Amino acid sequence: xxxxxxxxxxxxxxxxxxxxxxxxxxxxxxxxxxxxxxxxxxxxxxxxxxxxxxxxxxxxxxxxxxxxxxxxxxxxxxxxxxxxxxxxxxxxxxxxxxxxxxxxxxxxxxxxxxxxxxxxxxxxxxxxxxxxxxxxxxxxxxxxxxxxxxxxxxxxxxxxxxxxxxxxxxxxxxxxxxxxxxxxxxxxxxxxxxxxxxxxxxxxxxxxxxxxxxxxxxxxxxxxxxxxxxxxxxxxxxxxxxxx
Amino acid sequence: xxxxxxxxxxxxxxxxxxxxxxxxxxxxxxxxxxxxxxxxxxxxxxxxxxxxxxxxxxxxxxxxxxxxxxxxxxxxxxxxxxxxxxxxxxxxxxxxxxxxxxxxxxxxxxxxxxxxxxxxxxxxxxxxxxxxxxxxxxxxxxxxxxxxxxxxxxxxxxxxxxxxxxxxxxxxxxxxxxxxxxxxxxxxxxxxxxxxxxxxxxxxxxxxxxxxxxxxxxxxxxxxxxxxxxxxxxxxxxxxxxxx
DNA sequence: CAACTTCGTGTACATTATACACTATAAGAC
DNA sequence: GTCTTATAGTGTATAATGTACACGAAGTTG
Numbered sequence: 081x082x083x084x085x086x087x088x089x090x091x092x093x094x095x096x097x098x099x100x101x102x103x104x105x106x107x108x109x110x111x112x113x114x115x116x117x118x119x120x121x122x123x124x125x126x127x128x129x130x131x132x133x134x135x136x137x138x139x140x141x142x143x144x145x146x147x148x149x150x151x152x153x154x155x156x157x158x159x160x161x162x163x164x165x166x167x168x169x170x171x172x173x174x175x176x177x178x179x180x181x182x183x184x185x186x187x188x189x190x191x192x193x194x195x196x197x198x199x200x201x202x203x204x205x206x207x208x209x210x211x212x213x214x215x216x217x218x219x220x221x222x223x224x225x226x227x228x229x230x231x232x233x234x235x236x237x238x239x240x241x242x243x244x245x246x247x248x249x250x251x252x253x254x255x256x257x258x259x260x261x262x263x264x265x266x267x268x269x270x271x272x273x274x275x276x277x278x279x280x281x282x283x284x285x286x287x288x289x290x291x292x293x294x295x296x297x298x299x300x301x302x303x304x305x306x307x308x309x310x311x312x313x314x315x316x317x318x319x320x321x322x323x324x
Numbered sequence: 325x326x327x328x329x330x331x332x333x334x335x336x337x338x339x340x341x342x343x344x345x346x347x348x349x350x351x352x353x354x355x356x357x358x359x360x361x362x363x364x365x366x367x368x369x370x371x372x373x374x375x376x377x378x379x380x381x382x383x384x385x386x387x388x389x390x391x392x393x394x395x396x397x398x399x400x401x402x403x404x405x406x407x408x409x410x411x412x413x414x415x416x417x418x419x420x421x422x423x424x425x426x427x428x429x430x431x432x433x434x435x436x437x438x439x440x441x442x443x444x445x446x447x448x449x450x451x452x453x454x455x456x457x458x459x460x461x462x463x464x465x466x467x468x469x470x471x472x473x474x475x476x477x478x479x480x481x482x483x484x485x486x487x488x489x490x491x492x493x494x495x496x497x498x499x500x501x502x503x504x505x506x507x508x509x510x511x512x513x514x515x516x517x518x519x520x521x522x523x524x525x526x527x528x529x530x531x532x533x534x535x536x537x538x539x540x541x542x543x544x545x546x547x548x549x550x551x552x553x554x555x556x557x558x559x560x561x562x563x564x565x566x567x568x
Numbered sequence: 569c570a571a572c573t574t575c576g577t578g579t580a581c582a583t584t585a586t587a588c589a590c591t592a593t594a595a596g597a598c
Numbered sequence: 599g600t601c602t603t604a605t606a607g608t609g610t611a612t613a614a615t616g617t618a619c620a621c622g623a624a625g626t627t628g
Contacts, residue, residue, distance in 0.1 A: 102350060102387045103351075103387065103388065103389060103390040104348035104349070104350065105348070105349075105351050105388070105390075106346060106348065107347075107349050107351065107420075107431055143346045143347065144347065144349070144420065144431075145347060146347040146349075146422070146429055147422050148422065149420060149421045149422060150418060150420040150431070171417060171418065173415060174394060174415065174418045174433050176351075176388065176393060176394040176433070177393050178390070178391050178392065178393060185390055187351055187388075187394070187431075187433075189418050189420070189431075256606090257606090257607090258605080258606075273586075273587075273588085274606095274607090274608095275587095275588085275589095275607085275608070275609080276585075276586065276587085278607080278608085279585095279609095280584095280585090283584095293594095297594090297595080297604090297605080298594090298595055298596070298603085298604075298605095299593085299594065299595060299596095299603070299604040299605045299606085300592075300593040300594040300595080300604075300605055300606050300607090301593090301594065301595090301605090301606085302605075302606060302607090303606085303607090500575090501575095501576090502574080502575080517617075517618075517619085518575095518576085518577095519576085519577070519578075519618095519619085519620095520616075520617065520618085522576080522577085523578095523616095524615095524616090541573095541574085541625090541626085542572090542573075542574095542625090542626055542627070543572075543573040543574045543575080543624085543625060543626060543627095544573075544574055544575050544576090544623080544624045544625040544626080545574090545575085545624090545625070545626095546574075546575060546576090547575085547576090
């Protein structure tokens with residue numbers, strides 16, 4: 081976790097000295113923010129300014145406040161550290177191995193976040209600390225157990241993208257079918273047949289044609305579609321199962 | 325959580341008084357132990373002996389110790405409170421709403437556990453406190469937010485049983501295909517066709533015939549099968565996907 | 569040995585998945 | 599405005615899988 085983002089060094093509690101009779105670990109949230117570039121899944125990292133792991137890159141995150149829920153804490157830290165808001169956010173897994181933070185017992189509730197990368201390309205770089213998107217296969221050295229957390233987030237995305245319409249969270253509101261196919265190919269790491277993919281997607285009836293086309297391309301522009309979330313929610317209630 | 329199982333009442337920290345500058349919630353683990361009866365999914369509950377929620381039923385669980393991992397803590401609490409060991413155990417979700425424990429901030433990492441109910445029918449009742457299996461549709465009043473935790477565990481089981489061979493964790497090592505079908509019918513809450521189910525299961529090649537048959541039934545005895553875990557793991561590495 | 573209960577089996581049809589290649593359209597260069 | 603280039607957009611035949619459906623076989627009990 082990157083809790084001490086304002087530079088105030090955090091000192092661990094003296095071992096074995098607790099005010100109450102039960103252990104009191106520190107609890108943080110960490111966010112694995114995934115975004116889709118033209119050819120890659122990318123993850124948003126911030127560079128640590130303090131020890132331990134000074135200069136190492138880490139997941140955005142920080143301490144959970146006394147009066148906030150875990151999801152709230154994750155959204156707050158995201159907003160504070162990366163200016164990212166209004167994204168798909170879901171709890172991933174809680175990491176609590178005793179040695180995962182050299183300063184003492186810190187349990188972190190990890191979240192995974194799907195962001196429309198294009199929305200945040202600029203903003204991300206303007207924060208006080210270094211912030212950047214990194215391709216998943218070219219990650220820098222990471223603080224704590226954050227590499228393992230990212231790995232689990234990607235596993236989860238891969239597992240879930242086929243059975244839930246979460247891929248759309250990575251695309252702009254209007255997208256071409258080619259873009260959508262590219263997304264699935266990148267996440268699933270295998271090529272898909274263009275005609276079969278389109279047949280399948282359109283037969284679900286969840287993406288609807290708009291009257292817009294791609295702009296600024298140097299060839300025939302593709303028709304743009306949008307995801308019909310309301311229809312999806314209606315169908316869900318009727319036992320419909322999304323699957324690609 | 326049922327952390328104070330030995331009757332020592334736990335008092336909450338005075339609000340706003342922390343030794344360090346960041347909040348220090350208590351962290352517990354709670355286990356949703358599911359078992360399969362003839363006609364029902366059941367969950368294992370223990371009855372609380374102390375306030376709050378004295379006399380209410382609750383999930384087995386307790387505080388995470390300073391030097392143990394979360395999974396370890398869950399297994400330890402299970403062993404201590406219910407004598408259950410060597411079961412399928414997987415982290416479920418972390419619940420941390422500020423008001424979920426009336427005594428103060430307690431964050432709980434929930435686990436779900438699949439147990440062969442027949443193994444634990446007797447042992448479970450011998451613990452110092454009241455312990456019992458409850459059908460999911462006839463739960464007693466539950467402490468804290470434990471009803472919500474159980475609900476999420478069942479959702480997870482339902483979602484996962486079709487894509488991972490975890491149903492076998494609920495059956496004895498040797499089982500009939502009728503038992504296996506019954507399991508899926510109970511978990512998925514819909515009837516399955518006998519011939520189609522057997523075709524499907526056998527075509528996966530993961531359950532193998534043994535030379536044993538059901539004992540002590542008052543009709544033709546069914547052949548018993550076992551799950552071939554090694555074969556499953558081999559196939560997994562080759563990209564095989566389990567699905568029912 | 570009759571009655572009962574569950575076991576174990578196959579086929580026809582519908583649906584879905586897969587493999588595969590060319591024409592249409594728009595932009596850009598000249 | 600014509601040619602080049604790049605991607606968009608489309609259909610069919612075959613294989614695989616899913617679904618619906620009913621009855622004789624085998625073992626137990628009285």
